[in-house]
Amino acid sequence: MTATILVVEDELAIQELIALNLKKAGYLVLCADSAEQARKMSNNVLPDLILLDWMLPDLSGLEFARKLRGEERTKNIPIIMLTARTQEHDKISGLDAGADDYVTKPFSPRELLARIKAVLRRRIPEISDDILEVGGLRLDPVTYRVHAETAGKLIELSVGPTEFRLLHFLMAHKERVHTRTQLLNRVWGDHVFIEDRTVDVHIRRLRKLLEQVGKEHLVQTVRGAGYRFSVEKQEESAEL
Amino acid sequence: MTATILVVEDELAIQELIALNLKKAGYLVLCADSAEQARKMSNNVLPDLILLDWMLPDLSGLEFARKLRGEERTKNIPIIMLTARTQEHDKISGLDAGADDYVTKPFSPRELLARIKAVLRRRIPEISDDILEVGGLRLDPVTYRVHAETAGKLIELSVGPTEFRLLHFLMAHKERVHTRTQLLNRVWGDHVFIEDRTVDVHIRRLRKLLEQVGKEHLVQTVRGAGYRFSVEKQEESAEL
DNA sequence: ATAAACGATGACAATTTTGTGACAAGAAGA
């Protein structure tokens, strides 16, 4: 559960404060006060999360984030941007460059910690190529096939590429509710500009497929939140 | 539980003394010896509490407090005034400017610490994604599910989005009374324009759900104050 | 005791959210 966090911040007072906070919270902390130094550090140790100030002496935090995202080794490390600016366009370009979250100065250490926790918790393990078997469904990422077991018989479903990825993701993270935006980011990709409602349509298509084998209950709607792949029944509240 | 405290005090000896004490008590400390310096610091970091000397070289502590109160980001940070004067009218104008408490010099570190603790205790903690289990209820923010244990059986409740957030908040801050306005701010959001009474209705809906599993006693009314989620039984008012 | 304040409750209409079929643009393949 302990994670290593790399703090890139050139104002030493702030750097120190953050470091203290993080250490108290049980994280391992690395500090750098420039992009160059940060680069060197991440050559040796790959942190679990990077806390990155927007303004750095040698390179803008934005550029640095882009660099990190560009390299295979570092591209999946979550980044939290620390920025003094509050303009909307900055938010967008910060997130666009791959920041997972951002915190504007002045920030409260308490809030920062909460966000760090949130990002780390959100960190979902990479999807592997393992065969997934959940709720009578069997999905094989290698052969791209989905089979359903109904009454002892195995039936293959013809799933389109997108539905396959969607189902794959949902099965890999079953029981957990995913917002439409999360699904777009994880299944379609981080940078797509697609309507949230599109997810609904694909969920619909997925359900249609699962209907053929009587498994449509596996994909559940959580009103106001998102969707969930779940083996447990969705409980009807007893009526009054 | 650890909090960040900004100490604004121009007498270095005192500043140091305070800082030492606070650090010993496990707080994170930032120091400034002028309003100007304090302002710079609060551009970067929002402390959980500000310890503010009445007399500063550049600006009176009073004015500084007013400034803090005037800005959206800082207006909710509790302030403890440190003053050498003991006149009643100073107390009043100090509190008027938004100080939550004040301590007169000379003070005992023990007293200062006690007051700091008291002020910080009022602070409402953040909500996290942890599973909450209270009074036979189990709420899981990740799966968006609420289960109740009745007679050894687990029953899932179908909770709507708002009731879910409300229940989440109440459970996260159990045993504490929340006014309707506080609930609106924390559950609905800060800037909504919704009637206070609406909270009643949602409390009612929540209770209705909990009734199904015989847990309606968990949500209690505190007349004239607000509502409370409590495991302890509501006391029968013993008359005097 | 009576009035005033406060909270509980049921009803309801407006709004929000989700389901669903259709469609056109594009991709892939023959």
Added chain:
DNA sequence: TCTTCTTGTCACAAAATTGTCATCGTTTAT
């Protein structure tokens, strides 16, 4: 090129949620 599939968006239908109100029951104060 001509099909065939896939996919993102839209419009509308269906369903659930939610804020407000009117009313009623309780407690508190005068």
